[in-house]
Amino acid sequence: MTAISYKRILLKLSGEALMGEQDFGISPDILADIADEVRSLIDAGVQVAMVIGGGNIFRGVSLASSGMDRTSADQMGMLATVINALAMQDAIEQKGMKIRVMSALSIHSVCEDYIRRRAVRHLEKGRVVIFAAGTGNPFFTTDSAASLRGIEINANVVIKGTKVDGVYNADPVKDRTAVRYDHLGYDQVIEEKLAVMDTTAIVLCRDNKVPIRVYDMSEKGALLRMIQGEDVGTLVD
Secondary structure (H helix, E strand, O other), rough: OOOOOOOEEEEEHHHHHHHHOOOOOOOOHHHHHHHHHHHHHHHHOEEEEEEEOOOOOOOOHHHHHHOHHHHHHHHHHHHHHHHHHHHHHHEEEHHOOEEEEEEOOOOOOOEEOOOHHHHHHHHOOOOEEEEEEEOOOOOOHHHHHHHHHHHOOOOEEEEEEEEOOEEOOOOOOOOOOOOOEEEEOOOHHHHHHOOOOOOOHHHHHHHOOOOOEEEEOOOOHHHHHHHOOOOOEEEEO
16 A cells, blocks of 8 residues: 555545536536545545535635625525535535534534544544534635644645636646746745735644645546645645
8 A cells, every 4th residue: 555645634625626517516426526526535544624615605705895794694604515515525425434514503304513532533534534614713715724624634735626727826727838847835825915825824834844735636546646645736835
């Protein structure tokens, strides 16, 4: 068996990533692809925790900008992440893995409350854990939730899956001259306002010395190769 570079990871996926080619909602094909990638990690002995955004269903900040109370809008966004977590739970179970969804908001009839020690115990038993409902507080993004949960469970790395193969100095879709970074420092990301994660998430990882990796989640096998030590995507540390 190939040695692994990270024993425990926090994988952050955007809600938009679950749409696939759709304009809205959840693509079963994308769920299945992600579950396959997670299965490869579990089979390699990696402990996998996840945070999934809710932008494919609802973005609280968008409605708040139109005049809705920000707290109410963010709470709706948190509930959207629970929907995505439950969909991902089903896809992962269909691949034969054990999984738990843990919510920062109490929704006892559909998932467990988030309790740090219980989450760590699930991971130690080889179960995938999805952290839903963000931090449970308004005004915090799921990026910040991913960094926070990653730190709390002592993850070796926070991995962010995107639609491009790393961090660029400009949008590579709009600018063909955009340059990809192989390695960045936390402060450089903040100072140059690079689109990695929001500033709060970057600062949390910086202050707690948790590295961040950004990769193209549509590239099959890339996640496992990263875990096995290959230089995949962009490293921020």
